[in-house]
Amino acid sequence: MTASVKKNVPIPYLESGDRLTRHEFETRYHAMPDTKKAELIEGVVYVASPLRFNSHAEPHSLLIVVFGTYMIMTPGVRIGDNATVRLDFDNEPQPDVVLLIDETLGGQAHISDDDYIEGAPELVAEVAASSAANDLYDKKKAYRRNGVKEYIVWQSLENKLDWFSLQNGEYVLLEPGADGVIKSQVFPGLWLNVQGLLSGEMTQVLAVLQNGLDSQEHQVFVQQLSKHS
Numbered sequence: 001m002t003a004s005v006k007k008n009v010p011i012p013y014l015e016s017g018d019r020l021t022r023h024e025f026e027t028r029y030h031a032m033p034d035t036k037k038a039e040l041i042e043g044v045v046y047v048a049s050p051l052r053f054n055s056h057a058e059p060h061s062l063l064i065v066v067f068g069t070y071m072i073m074t075p076g077v078r079i080g081d082n083a084t085v086r087l088d089f090d091n092e093p094q095p096d097v098v099l100l101i102d103e104t105l106g107g108q109a110h111i112s113d114d115d116y117i118e119g120a121p122e123l124v125a126e127v128a129a130s131s132a133a134n135d136l137y138d139k140k141k142a143y144r145r146n147g148v149k150e151y152i153v154w155q156s157l158e159n160k161l162d163w164f165s166l167q168n169g170e171y172v173l174l175e176p177g178a179d180g181v182i183k184s185q186v187f188p189g190l191w192l193n194v195q196g197l198l199s200g201e202m203t204q205v206l207a208v209l210q211n212g213l214d215s216q217e218h219q220v221f222v223q224q225l226s227k228h229s
Contacts, residue, residue, distance in 0.1 A: 014038050018045040022089050037082065040092040042138045055156045059127045062197060063097050063154065066209060067125070070190050073213045076105045076225035077187065085109075085117045085124075091142040099123040099187065105228040108147065122186050125152040140164075144171050149186045159198050181208055189218025 011031040020028070025040040032038075037048040051057055064081060071079040080098040087093065100121040101107030109119035124143055128135040135153050143151050144166060151164040151171060164171035165185050176182050176194050184190035191212030196204035212218060 014045050014047055016045055016047045019043050020045060022086065022092050025092055037094050039094050039139075040090065041134065042142060043090040044138075046134065055129055056127050059154050059156050060096050062200075062202065062205075063125050063127070063152075065202065066192065066197070066205060067097055067099050067123075067190075069206065069209060070187065070213070071099065074187070074189070074218070074222060074225070076102050076222075076228070078102055080117065080121075083117055085121065086112070087120060087142055087146045091146070093139060093142070095121075095124045096127050097125040099125075099190075101225070105225050108149075120147040120149075122148070123150040123152070123184070124148050125154070127154045127156055130155050130157045136162075140171065144169075150184060154197075161194050161198060163192070183212070188221040189213050189215050191215075 011028055014025070014028045014032060014035065020040065020043065022040060025038075025045060029035065029038055035047065039046045039048075064079070067079050071077050078100050080095075080100070082094055082096060083098055084092060084094050085098065098117065098121040100109050100117070100123070103110040107122065109117050109121050112118045120143070126135040126139070133153075133155070140151065140153075147166065149166045151166075152161065153164075154161045163174045163182050165174050166172075174182050174185070180193055180195050182192045182194055184192075189212040191208050193201075193205045193208040196202070196208065
């Protein structure tokens with residue numbers, strides 16, 4: 001006696017807390033075209049709630065302004081907004097911002113045939129409500145383990161920004177210099193006036209960034225990238 005086969009079984013919806021493989025996650029995600037953001041972190045599904053303006057949308061946009069300006073002035077560097085990243089078989093996050101070096105110029109991530117990022121971008125930035133958010137726990141572990149070189153978390157409700165640098169397999173917190181500026185270890189010339197960003201003084205932020213873009217180290221970096229092209 002043969003078992004009956006059920007036909008046209010609907011694909012289950014993604015639910016926060018589901019434990020799935022990356023293949024199962026993608027299958028369900030593609031079956032839910034109205035879902036704006038869902039992530040697989042350490043094999044667990046997280047479906048995002050509607051995003052608030054002050055605590056997420058605006059900080060997110062300000063990060064895009066900073067990193068987008070840097071990208072425009074640095075040929076060979078690419079920026080992504082909410083791009084799906086296939087980190088490994090248990091992790092498929094959708095970070096708020098990614099900054100990466102084009103794979104043809106020596107970047108460590110690449111764009112798949114179906115147009116997703118595969119591997120670890122050089123830099124990832126996330127906006128989190130507070131230090132209790134998953135961005136500073138399992139997601140941070142996944143980024144570290146997969147080799148994301150710099151990881152930024154803006155905790156909007158606490159008005160705090162942490163910038164981590166991957167050193168010897170561990171994330172080390174970068175501290176601002178005496179001038180209040182953090183300088184990227186991976187993207188020369190990417191200088192951030194942290195207090196200016198947190199207070200919304202974008203004129204100051206962009207002025208400091210311009211100083212970084214005018215620096216000798218940024219010019220050398222651009223020349224290095226051009227040699228690979």
